[in-house]
Each structure stands twice: as structure tokens, then as C-alpha cells.
Amino acid sequence: MNKTIAFAVMAACAGAFTVASAQTVGIYATKADERAGILTQVDASTIQAGGDNCATPTAIAATPFNDTGTTVGSTNTYAAHPDTVCTGYTSSAGPDHIYSVQLGAANNVTFTVQAVADYDQAIFLLSTCGDNTTCVVGADASFTPDTDMIETFNVSGAAPGTYFFYIDSFYPVGDTRGEGPYTLDVTGTLPVELLEFSAE
Numbered sequence: 001m002n003k004t005i006a007f008a009v010m011a012a013c014a015g016a017f018t019v020a021s022a023q024t025v026g027i028y029a030t031k032a033d034e035r036a037g038i039l040t041q042v043d044a045s046t047i048q049a050g051g052d053n054c055a056t057p058t059a060i061a062a063t064p065f066n067d068t069g070t071t072v073g074s075t076n077t078y079a080a081h082p083d084t085v086c087t088g089y090t091s092s093a094g095p096d097h098i099y100s101v102q103l104g105a106a107n108n109v110t111f112t113v114q115a116v117a118d119y120d121q122a123i124f125l126l127s128t129c130g131d132n133t134t135c136v137v138g139a140d141a142s143f144t145p146d147t148d149m150i151e152t153f154n155v156s157g158a159a160p161g162t163y164f165f166y167i168d169s170f171y172p173v174g175d176t177r178g179e180g181p182y183t184l185d186v187t188g189t190l191p192v193e194l195l196e197f198s199a200e
Contacts (some may be wrong), residue, residue, distance in 0.1 A: 015026065048172060050167060050184075053077050054129035057100040057164060065186040070168065071095040072177045078168060086135035087122050087170075092170025094122075094178035098129065101165060102191050103158040109188035113150040113167055119180025122168045123151045129164040136163065140170060143177065145165025160191070
């Protein structure tokens, strides 16, 4: 796969916010504003959905799960894969967002991320946060400039435990192709929590 060099301004993003320019985004400041459709323009770097490091991942507690965010202004906490098996590349040098999710052998979960052109996102799932040797599955399709990029993969039959879903990029921090707004959709079945059990 080849990465094509492209330079373009980010287009409008559908979802909970829209991109007003390369530097600002419109958000609903309150639930009342959301109902009324009133957007407030804020610095894009202040909007973060997924956690910015392994200490603060955003939990995916139930499906369907939907989230929106931007990696603009986030840090790079995960830089490289040890080989090309996970995403097809050894680099994941962009700013990243991290989500945590409980999975088990009976689960069948699909992760889908759509990013606004020209953000070329990479997505992957680790069994240990920050450990690049624990990649379970990933996706990083060839970059198509001026096209909203979609990355997706499915996970089934996973060993029970906590996993960490990353939204990252092949391109480094500061490269317009390596950061931007996204929407995340997680569908499928997650573990059923046993709240109470009794035998008589």
C-alpha cells in the first residue's frame, strides 16, 4: 500500500460537531443547545473524546456505542508496530485517542471509524494498553485524498479481558494527514453483566 501526499483543508464533519475551519469546531455546549441546534465555535484542540493516554481511556460499556472527537491537539502515546501485521504498516506516529472495552469469547463486535478528508486514520486493538506487541487486529487502508476515510474491523472469539481500541495515524503529529475529526461506531454484542444470582 502506498501513502499519497495530499494537502487540503478539512471539510465539514457530520455528527455532534462540524468543522468551521482547520482550527475551530462547532459543538453543542449544552443539551438545550443541542435540541435547539445552536453550535458554539471552540478551538479544535480542546475537543477530545477518546482518552489521550492509557491512564484515561474512554470506556465502551454498551453497544451500540457512538462517539465523535478530534485528535487535533492530542499527543502521540504509541509510535510504532513491531511489524506490518497489525495495520499493514510499522508506523502509528500520529496523535491518538484510546478507548477501553471488555470482550469475551462469545462476543462479536465491529469497530468503524469515519474521518474527514484529509485525515488518514489508523485503528487497532491492543490487549495491553501501550504495548505494541499485543495487537489483536487493525486496519489502515490506502489513503485517498479529499475522501472521507472509513476504517473498520470485526473482533470475535476474543479471550475474556479488557482491550484497548486506538484511533491513530501513520502520519506524525503536526502533519494534517495525521490528525483530525472522526466519528466512532461500535456495534455487536458485549459481555452480559451478572448482577445477581441465587440458588434455592
